[in-house]
Amino acid sequence: MTSGEPVGRVGEIWLYPVKSLAGTQVAAADIGPDGLSGDRAWTVVAGDRPVRAKDAPVLATLAPADADAATLSAALGRPVRLEPLPPQPGTAPVHLVSRAAIARAAAGEIPEGCSAEDPRANLLLDLDGDERTWVGRDLRVGDAVLRISRTPRHCLGVYADVVTPGAVRTGDRVALI
Structure with missing residues (x-):
């Protein structure tokens, strides 16, 4: 080495x-x-499109521990879900x-x-x-x-x-x- x-x-x-x-x-x-x-293993998705902090700045304020579909949907004011981030x-x-x-x-x-x-x-x-x-x-x-x-x-x-x-x-x- x-x-x-x-x-x-x-x-x-x-x-x-x-x-x-x-x-x-x-x-x-x-x-x-x-x-x-464990880094960048998940992404927030609305419909068939990923949601990014540049389009929804509130995302950057949310802790990963709070990352469930209900909390994220409430914060964004629309239904979203978490999906594994593809390669x-x-x-x-x-x-x-x-x-x-x-x-x-x-x-x-x-x-x-x-x-x-x-x-x-x-x-x-x-x-x-x-x-x-x-x-x-x-x-x-x-x-x-x-x-x-x-x-x-x-x-x-x-x-x-x-x-x-x-x-x-x-x-x-x-x-x-």
Whole structure:
């Protein structure tokens, strides 16, 4: 196992069990081939169409623990249901954002359509450097290895694919390999 060049630590870990709903901070998570276990596993559907927070901002205020059809329907004022989120081809399974990126956003450097207050990242990192320079590189985070695939158009940070699944915990070392 290559330890790599240390670049920081995992500051926070977030899961978003239902797409577009608020997240849940956790102390540890397993990263599998499709991302963090339990992340974005469900979606809210009205009729035959998914409902997103950009169209129904109230979704982003609801906790996943409150995610049942009756509560969601009442909040949206129309009948909705929860369905398993189908595979999302072309979507990177892990979203990483540094506290420095949030600081840059607070100073005005923010992509159009992005929320600096809620970057919706899985891993919030305390780093020495800028994660945007890692595209194409592999990163060891806890026991997992991630390949940084791209910078998002409408979000802070970077997206990553899973090279080697593994556990990640708050405080784990982050290293370029």
